[in-house]
Amino acid sequence: xxxxxxxxxxxxxxxxxxxxxxxxxxxxxxxxxxxxxxxxxxxxxxxxxxxxxxxxxxxxxxxxxxxxxxxxxxxxxxxxxxxxxxxxxxxxxxxxxxxxxxxxxxxxxxxxxxxxxxxxxxxxxxxxxxxxxxxxxxxxxxxxxxxxxxxxxxxxxxxxxxxxxxxxxxxxxxxxxxxxxxxxxxxxxxxxxxxxxxxxxxxxxxxxxxxxxxxxxxxxxxxxxxxxxxxxxxxxxxxxxxxxxxxxxxxxxxxxxxxxxxxxxxxxxxxxxxxxxxxxxxxxxxxxxxxxxxxxxxxxxxxxxxxxxxxxxxxxxxxxxxxxxxxxxxxxxxxxxxxxxxxxxxxxxxxxxxxxxxxxxxxxxxxxxxxxxxxxxxxxxxxxxxxxxxxxxxxxxxxxxxxxxxxxxxxxxxxxxxxxxxxxxxxxxxxxxxxxxxxxxxxxxxxxxxxxxxxxxxxxxxxxxxxxxxxxxxxxxxxxxxxxxxxxxxxxxxxxxxxxxxxxxxxxxxxxxxxxxxxxxxxxxxxxxxx
RNA sequence: GCGGGUGUGGUUCAAUGGUAGAACGCGGGCUUCCCAAGCCUGAGACGAGGGUUCGAUUCCCUUCACCCGCUCCA
Numbered sequence: 001x002x003x004x005x006x007x008x009x010x011x012x013x014x015x016x017x018x019x020x021x022x023x024x025x026x027x028x029x030x031x032x033x034x035x036x037x038x039x040x041x042x043x044x045x046x047x048x049x050x051x052x053x054x055x056x057x058x059x060x061x062x063x064x065x066x067x068x069x070x071x072x073x074x075x076x077x078x079x080x081x082x083x084x085x086x087x088x089x090x091x092x093x094x095x096x097x098x099x100x101x102x103x104x105x106x107x108x109x110x111x112x113x114x115x116x117x118x119x120x121x122x123x124x125x126x127x128x129x130x131x132x133x134x135x136x137x138x139x140x141x142x143x144x145x146x147x148x149x150x151x152x153x154x155x156x157x158x159x160x161x162x163x164x165x166x167x168x169x170x171x172x173x174x175x176x177x178x179x180x181x182x183x184x185x186x187x188x189x190x191x192x193x194x195x196x197x198x199x200x201x202x203x204x205x206x207x208x209x210x211x212x213x214x215x216x217x218x219x220x221x222x223x224x225x226x227x228x229x230x231x232x233x234x235x236x237x238x239x240x241x242x243x244x245x246x247x248x249x250x251x252x253x254x255x256x257x258x259x260x261x262x263x264x265x266x267x268x269x270x271x272x273x274x275x276x277x278x279x280x281x282x283x284x285x286x287x288x289x290x291x292x293x294x295x296x297x298x299x300x301x302x303x304x305x306x307x308x309x310x311x312x313x314x315x316x317x318x319x320x321x322x323x324x325x326x327x328x329x330x331x332x333x334x335x336x337x338x339x340x341x342x343x344x345x346x347x348x349x350x351x352x353x354x355x356x357x358x359x360x361x362x363x364x365x366x367x368x369x370x371x372x373x374x375x376x377x378x379x380x381x382x383x384x385x386x387x388x389x390x391x392x393x394x395x396x397x398x399x400x401x402x403x404x405x406x407x408x409x410x411x412x413x414x415x416x417x418x419x420x421x422x423x424x425x426x427x428x429x430x431x432x433x434x435x436x437x438x439x440x441x442x443x444x445x446x447x448x449x450x451x452x453x454x455x456x457x458x459x460x461x462x463x464x465x466x467x468x469x470x471x472x473x474x475x476x477x478x479x480x481x482x483x484x485x486x487x488x489x490x491x492x493x494x495x496x497x498x499x500x501x502x503x504x505x506x507x508x509x510x511x512x513x514x515x516x517x518x519x520x521x522x523x524x525x526x527x528x529x530x531x
Numbered sequence: 532g533c534g535g536g537u538g539u540g541g542u543u544c545a546a547u548g549g550u551a552g553a554a555c556g557c558g559g560g561c562u563u564c565c566c567a568a569g570c571c572u573g574a575g576a577c578g579a580g581g582g583u584u585c586g587a588u589u590c591c592c593u594u595c596a597c598c599c600g601c602u603c604c605a
Contacts, residue, residue, distance in 0.1 A: 007598080007599080010598090011598085014597090014598095015542060016542090017540050018541075018542075019541065019556080025596075025597085030578095030579085030595085031578050031579060031594095031596055032578085032595075032596045032597080033595090033596085034595090034596070034597090038537060052599095057602095067560080075544050082605090083605075084605065107570080135604080135605080140549075155605075156605080188604085188605090190603080190604065191532070191602075191603045191604070192603060192604080193532080194598095194604075196597095199604075222549075250598095279605065409567090410566070411564065411567065411568070413568070417566095417567070419566090419567085436565095438562065438563095438564060438565065439562095439564070440563095441561085442564095445564095465559090468567080469563065469565085469566080469567075469568065469569095470563090470564095470565045470566065471565070471566030471568080472566080472567045472568090473566085473567090474565080474566050474567085475566070475567045476567080478567095485565095485566095487565065489564065489565075490564060491564095507565080507566085512566070514565075
């Protein structure tokens with residue numbers, strides 16, 4: 001494709017999305033609503049395919065991940081424990097002059113950026129009144145809208161997984177290491193939704209919380225903790241993997257996934273956050289970015305979060321989030337005294353740091369860290385977690401941007417015309433195969449084509465079309481990204497002899513070349529190419 | 532949240548203080564033996580609200596949405 005200006009490309013993508021029914025503005029007839037988008041017929045299929053492929057890859061094809069489907073509204077304490085309420089509930093004051101935003105309770109201490117000798121409270125700049133600034137959508141549960149009934153729409157799906165950790169553990173017969181996966185809607189009242197669907201206020205996430213043993217437990221069991229070699233897929237999980245190896249494993253697994261649905265590796269960027277960028281509870285975070293026309297932006301974040309989340313919920317709920325791990329207990333029992341002591345010490349030191357970060361009272365830190373280290377030696381610990389967290393909508397947008405292409409194709413008279421074609425990977429293509437009678441005014445062709453449609457329909461997403469010239473119908477499907485077009489012609493009816501009878505042409509979206517395939521073999525032929 | 536820009540059929544664009552046009556697309560019909568062909572025909576728009584005016588899609592105000600730059604982004 002000739003290099004398009006990024007802005008032009010986005011405009012073309014947005015207009016195609018509307019024209020072909022991938023994405024519309026929410027509440028379009030009322031003028032739209034900022035930050036909300038709807039998926040039309042093709043978009044809905046595309047998005048479903050993405051979610052199903054993720055679920056298949058993460059849950060169905062593995063022994064060690066279980067699924068979950070939790071509610072959007074949860075007990076408000078969930079967001080207390082997670083930190084979402086406190087971090088974002090502070091009233092903020094915006095300065096209209098310097099555009100700064102300050103916590104209302106700090107304006108007396110913070111110097112004004114324009115008048116550094118004065119505090120924000122003292123400076124003459126025009127400022128807004130203090131306003132609550134919380135990115136969580138608030139609602140009320142039950143008929144009375146008072147403070148008692150306040151609840152929030154979840155700003156991420158992850159917390160539901162932590163909250164149901166105990167239940168899943170007990171009913172799924174999983175043992176650490178294992179994961180819990182969930183796909184679902186999340187809501188953030190973003191200040192500035194921007195870039196089409198990239199940052200929306202209502203969006204969908206695909207999140208996995210993969211629970212692993214603390215490194216000290218791994219070392220007790222395996223003798224040492226594997227040092228990942230920096231880059232590349234580390235292969236099948238091993239019992240000596242600590243969090244670093246698991247992190248790398250999931251980064252590579254996820255990149256492979258993106259490649260498997262058609263995003264070339266060259267379109268992706270793997271970004272290891274610098275220590276100063278990390279959230280306070282994160283040990284490491286790797287972003288997988290996609291080179292969107294409007295910039296290289298995050299598709300997925302893979303965070304090593306230690307035991308922060310489960311610990312928080314244990315503290316706030318009073319319910320234990322610990323697991324008893326027989327292997328760990330037995331391993332520690334067999335260790336010599338010196339090694340056991342060394343691992344105890346290391347775990348204890350790490351715990352002290354963690355408790356400190358979580359705001360544990362100074363005078364309790366030491367004792368609680370000791371208790372946790374003692375428990376570890378008896379095989380009881382709070383699992384650590386690796387969290388691959390992906391945005392469905394931004395992935396769909398990436399697939400659409402990646403698929404958009406223009407090339408030149410000859411029309412009926414042989415003149416070259418611009419052809420817009422969505423080069424979706426067949427796995428994600430909304431429609432897998434279109435079926436056409438070559439001409440619609442020949443009842444025999446139409447009848448046969450409908451038979452072929454009915455034959456394929458139980459197996460694939462099929463679109464049947466008999467309107468207009470055959471070339472026009474091919475082009476329509478090019479814009480929908482349909483990888484295959486099946487045409488019933490006169491050969492199919494046996495007019496050129498028995499050898500071609502009951503064969504159809506299959507037209508390839510990308511090459512526009514055709515191949516004759518027997519109707520009886522069509523399902524298998526297509527299935528092989530749609531895998 | 533701030534500043535700038537843009538809002539006309541599904542899409543992309545025109546014109547106008549006095550009946551809003553086109554191209555492509557879409558529906559129906561004819562035609563057509565493989566890549567947006569042709570013929571006939573049909574449906575379809577001034578983002579919303581207010582104001583000025585005899586009359587507003589056009590001028591003014593407000594609002595909403597989208598785009599660009601800042602800001603924000605657990």
